Amino acid sequence: MKDGLSTQNLTIRFGGIAALEDVSFDVTPGQITGLIGPNGAGKTTCFNCITRLYQPASGTITFNGEDISRVPAHKVLDRGIARTFQNLELFGSMSVLDNVQVGARNARGAREMLDYVGLADFADRPVRSLAFGARKNVELARALATKPQLLLLDEPAAGFGYEEIAVLGETIKRVRRDFNTTILMVEHQMQLVMGICDRIIVLCSGKKLADGNPAAIASNREVIDAYLGGGC
Amino acid sequence: MNLRVLGTAAFAVLVIVLPWLIPPFMTFEFTYVGAYTIAILGLVILIGNSGQISLGHGAFVAAGGYTVAVLLQSLGLSYAVSLPAAAIVCGIFGFGLGAIALRLESVYLALATFALAASVSPLLKRFKHLTGGVQGISMPSPHAPEPLRHLIGTETWFYYLTWGIAAIAFALAFAGLRGKVGRSLRAIRDSEVAAVAFGINPVFYKTLAFGWSAMYAGLAGAILAIVTAYVSPDVYGIPLSLTLLAGAVMGGLDMMWGAVIGGLVIEFLPLYAQRVNPALSSVAYGIAEIAIMLFMPIGIAGALQRLRTVRS
Numbered sequence: 001m002k003d004g005l006s007t008q009n010l011t012i013r014f015g016g017i018a019a020l021e022d023v024s025f026d027v028t029p030g031q032i033t034g035l036i037g038p039n040g041a042g043k044t045t046c047f048n049c050i051t052r053l054y055q056p057a058s059g060t061i062t063f064n065g066e067d068i069s070r071v072p073a074h075k076v077l078d079r080g081i082a083r084t085f086q087n088l089e090l091f092g093s094m095s096v097l098d099n100v101q102v103g104a105r106n107a108r109g110a111r112e113m114l115d116y117v118g119l120a121d122f123a124d125r126p127v128r129s130l131a132f133g134a135r136k137n138v139e140l141a142r143a144l145a146t147k148p149q150l151l152l153l154d155e156p157a158a159g160f161g162y163e164e165i166a167v168l169g170e171t172i173k174r175v176r177r178d179f180n181t182t183i184l185m186v187e188h189q190m191q192l193v194m195g196i197c198d199r200i201i202v203l204c205s206g207k208k209l210a211d212g213n214p215a216a217i218a219s220n221r222e223v224i225d226a227y228l229g230g231g232c
Numbered sequence: 233m234n235l236r237v238l239g240t241a242a243f244a245v246l247v248i249v250l251p252w253l254i255p256p257f258m259t260f261e262f263t264y265v266g267a268y269t270i271a272i273l274g275l276v277i278l279i280g281n282s283g284q285i286s287l288g289h290g291a292f293v294a295a296g297g298y299t300v301a302v303l304l305q306s307l308g309l310s311y312a313v314s315l316p317a318a319a320i321v322c323g324i325f326g327f328g329l330g331a332i333a334l335r336l337e338s339v340y341l342a343l344a345t346f347a348l349a350a351s352v353s354p355l356l357k358r359f360k361h362l363t364g365g366v367q368g369i370s371m372p373s374p375h376a377p378e379p380l381r382h383l384i385g386t387e388t389w390f391y392y393l394t395w396g397i398a399a400i401a402f403a404l405a406f407a408g409l410r411g412k413v414g415r416s417l418r419a420i421r422d423s424e425v426a427a428v429a430f431g432i433n434p435v436f437y438k439t440l441a442f443g444w445s446a447m448y449a450g451l452a453g454a455i456l457a458i459v460t461a462y463v464s465p466d467v468y469g470i471p472l473s474l475t476l477l478a479g480a481v482m483g484g485l486d487m488m489w490g491a492v493i494g495g496l497v498i499e500f501l502p503l504y505a506q507r508v509n510p511a512l513s514s515v516a517y518g519i520a521e522i523a524i525m526l527f528m529p530i531g532i533a534g535a536l537q538r539l540r541t542v543r544s
Contacts, residue, residue: 051429053425053428053429072433073428073429074428074431074432074433074434075431076429077429077430077431078431082429082430083429085425085426089423089425089426089429090422090423090426091418091419091422091423091426091427092422092423093418093421093422094415094418094419094422098415098418101415102415102416102419102427102430102432103430142430146430146431
């Protein structure tokens with residue numbers, strides 16, 4: 001039995017176009033794995049298959065040895081998988097605390113998480129009233145409140161400036177250490193990806209193009225071509 | 233926080249002393265307010281919290297009314313059995329319809345529930361042997377139980393019973409909505425994908441909200457039927473469903489106590505509109521509704537709340 005997440009021959013089509021085709025990869029427990037690729041490569045689609053929002057046409061997804069490709073979407077959290085969203089998906093009408101408490105067991109757990117991301121003073125504010133960066137931290141706190149074994153981050157750096165990205169990198173590393181969690185991260189920002197990932201998986205047009213450590217990926221001819229617009 | 237407790241206590245006292253301050257016929261009117269309040273509270277749960285719309289809650293009011301009428305009149309059961317039975321029947325009915333409503337959203341759900349409202353009266357007329365057809369069913373007026381009978385009249389007894397049931401309905405809604413259930417409903421309304429990712433089953437919670445609100449509508453229907461001592465198909469037409477929705481929106485969908493305001497509005501606004509001009513009462517009613525929505529788009533309760541926040 002294999003620990004952690006792995007996909008085998010994951011395939012999904014939208015109207016005849018293969019968004020993912022025979023994608024197989026393993027995510028090693030305890031590592032930070034980056035999932036990168038040009039726009040339309042299938043990165044978020046891949047996340048949505050893992051969190052069961054999409055039903056793959058074929059292939060399997062296993063987590064800690066269990067095939068989760070038929071598990072209903074609202075049961076994925078029970079398996080220890082939590083996520084953040086590319087375009088913030090907060091509960092807009094609710095307070096910051098209530099948002100986090102949806103993930104936490106109780107109000108105390110939620111407050112602890114707010115404290116962790118530095119938003120303790122904002123607990124009772126409507127989440128809408130927070131600045132963009134703070135709202136991203138609410139999403140992170142909400143996911144962390146579930147004490148996930150696997151944390152999926154969908155473009156955590158989107159909308160961030162250079163300095164914020166450096167801070168974010170430290171935050172992600174700290175999260176892995178403090179929560180003893182595995183992280184799979186979709187990201188475009190290469191400075192962040194190259195800086196903190198133990199391993200990188202490259203998707204291009206729905207297929208896996210490369211898989212290796214940052215140094216290997218950075219010098220991979222096919223990956224460079226794909227990013228420079230040469231196609232794949 | 234303290235203000236909320238104080239406000240609730242003041243309101244409870246007002247409800248208790250009210251029958252001694254007003255003429256008997258108005259006690260009757262305030263009993264209606266209580267029943268409407270319960271039905272509208274159901275809509276606050278459904279629309280305000282779970283984000284599903286219903287233009288057809290009059291159907292559940294009808295189901296509650298007829299259930300109580302059949303149980304009381306045809307089967308000879310007591311009030312103490314018939315009222316809760318009507319609530320349960322409507323809750324189950326609502327839960328079933330909620331399962332269908334899941335597949336529909338926004339304007340499609342509005343249309344489907346509108347069809348439900350439209351079908352009530354013809355259906356009641358069709359099944360004559362059970363519903364009494366166009367004539368409907370008459371039932372005996374309720375009397376206060378023995379020790380109370382000498383102290384208060386029938387209308388006062390029923391006023392207290394109605395507001396007592398309303399208090400239970402409010403307590404249940406308060407307990408349910410402030411905790412996990414309410415949070416889950418609002419989470420689904422705000423972002424269904426995120427709610428699902430955080431372990432909330434939308435199928436369960438959406439049908440729960442539908443069943444819960446239908447139960448309240450049925451309870452209101454049962455009370456209204458007993459107070460008027462009569463049920464007939466034409467009372468439960470489309471206008472009833474729309475009036476309840478209008479009451480919920482005007483009262484304010486975001487706050488539970490908006491239901492009380494909604495109940496007051498739909499009971500008294502038509503009466504006052506009639507006084508302005510008997511021939512144009514529905515026009516005056518309509519204009520008043522438009523004015524409320526124009527100046528208080530989040531309902532009267534919402535506007536009052538905002539006023540308080542601005543002041544403090």
